[in-house]
Amino acid sequence: MPLIKSKSSEAFKKNIKAEIKAGKPQKQAVAIAYSVKRSAKKAKGGMVHDDVAQDKKMIKKAFAMHDKQEHKGEKTDLSKLKHGGSCKW
Incomplete structure (x- = not known):
C-alpha cells in the first residue's frame, strides 16, 4: 500500500x-x-513560503521601529529600497 x-x-x-x-x-x-x-x-513550498512571509513581517516591524525612533513616526517608502537599498533624494 x-x-x-x-x-x-x-x-x-x-x-x-x-x-x-x-x-x-x-x-x-x-x-x-x-x-x-x-x-x-x-x-x-511550505517551508520556503513560510520563511519569506516571516522575513517580510520582521523587516516591516524593523522599519516601523526605526521610523518611530528616528523619523518621528513618518513612514519609510519601501519601494525606493527595492533596487539594492539605495535611492537618490
Whole structure:
C-alpha cells in the first residue's frame, strides 16, 4: 500500500500504521512517516513560503521601529529600497 504524501497528522498516523503492518520496526516506521511528511511540506513550498512571509513581517516591524525612533513616526517608502537599498533624494 503506498504512503499518503501529505503533511496532515491524520496521514502521518496512517503512514505509521501502514509501515508497521508491512513489518517495519516502530522507530523505522515513524522515521519513514516523518520523511514523507517533510517531503510533502517541501513539495508544496511550505517551508520556503513560510520563511519569506516571516522575513517580510520582521523587516516591516524593523522599519516601523526605526521610523518611530528616528523619523518621528513618518513612514519609510519601501519601494525606493527595492533596487539594492539605495535611492537618490
